[in-house]
Amino acid sequence: MNFTKAMRKKAKLRLALTGPSGSGKTYGALTIAKGLGGKTAVIDTEKGSASLYSNYFNFDVLELDPPFTPERFIQAMNIAQEASYDNLIIDSITHEWNGTGGCLEILDAITSTKYKGNSWSAWNDITPRHNKFINSILRSNMNIIATMRSKTETAQVDKGNGKKGVDKLGMKSEQRDGIEYEFTTVLDLNHETHTASASKDRTGLFSNADFIVINENVGKRLNEWLSDGRSQTEIHLMLFTDSVNQAKNMNELKILFADAYKALKDTPEQTKAQEIYESKKEALEIKEVA
Structure with missing residues (x-):
């Protein structure tokens, strides 16, 4: 175990678009993906709704x-990964939770058949399966844009003078509680205006905006933010360089280089690591002779 200097790495997007039916989640996701650039794939659970926009966007x-x-x-995410898509839209992940055959239906089925009505025990079967789904999103090498249906939560409140009223408390996504924590940014779409507000934003790009117009520029700004960091190979090379400078003998140098060579295989950084290794090797050999 070692602590190393913290630095922001180049990352892949984890974006959630939430909103009620008709708020523009599918169109918005395709628009943002176009701004990100690259090849886009869509997992469509909405009976072909994404294909309605095939005249405006290029995607599979x-x-x-x-x-x-x-x-x-x-399985669908793995197929997209193997096909080397840059962006994957999952429209929508609500179905994984409460769609036909989704987690809640599975829960009801095994509660009655396997656990004799004990839903608490049935969650032990459901939670690991759902967590694997979430982990597949988090570990993907693609930019992921997931849409979620949402509904407005309301509560009856006292308006004063004995009058009662209803206040909107915000939008609740139709997925497992806490799903929002898994995403870099969550944009909530307004059904009336088709604009969005950020209920969560680690990028800082949208936090202070009263409303966000969903256009290609949103994707371009996100892409710039994602690219503003070091790649994994750049970080490996930097750490290797720092370690090499502290190597006291050839044995230490060879161990460091073997690890770096494997981590940087078939990259331009591997060639640079080779040059650094040869330079340090020469310096150590001169020191030993002296």
Whole structure:
């Protein structure tokens, strides 16, 4: 175990778009993906809704039919990964939770059949399957844009003078509680204006905006933020260089170089590491002779 200097790495997007039906989640996701650039794929659980926009956007689609089990979403994500897409839109992940064959339906089924009505025990079967689905999103090498249906939560409040009223408390996503924590940014779309507000934003790009117009520029700004960091190979090379400078003998140098050579295989940084190794090797050999 070692602590190293913290630095922001180049990252992949984890963006969630939430909103009620008709708020523009699918169109918004495709618009942002276009701004990100690269090849885009869509996992469509909405009966072909994404393909309605095929005249405006260039993308490939996999229309996922029920049952919407976590495993079927994972399989579809793996297919997209193997096909080397840059961006993957999952429209929508609500179905994984409460769609036909989704987690809540599976829970009801195994509660009655396997656990004799004990839903508490049934969660022990459901939670690991759902967590694997979330981990597949988090560990993907693609930019992920996930849409979620949401509904407005309201509460009856005292308006004064004995009058009662209803206040809107905000939008609640139709997914497992806490799903928002898994995303870099969460944009909530307004059904009336088709603009968005950021309920969560680690990028800092949208935190102070009263409303966000969903256009290609949103994708371009996100892409700039994602690219403003060091790649994994750049970080490996930097750490190798620092370690090499502290190597006291050839044995230490060879161990460091073997690790770096493997980590940097088939990259331009591997060639640079070779040059650093040869330079340090020569310096150590001169020191030993002296």
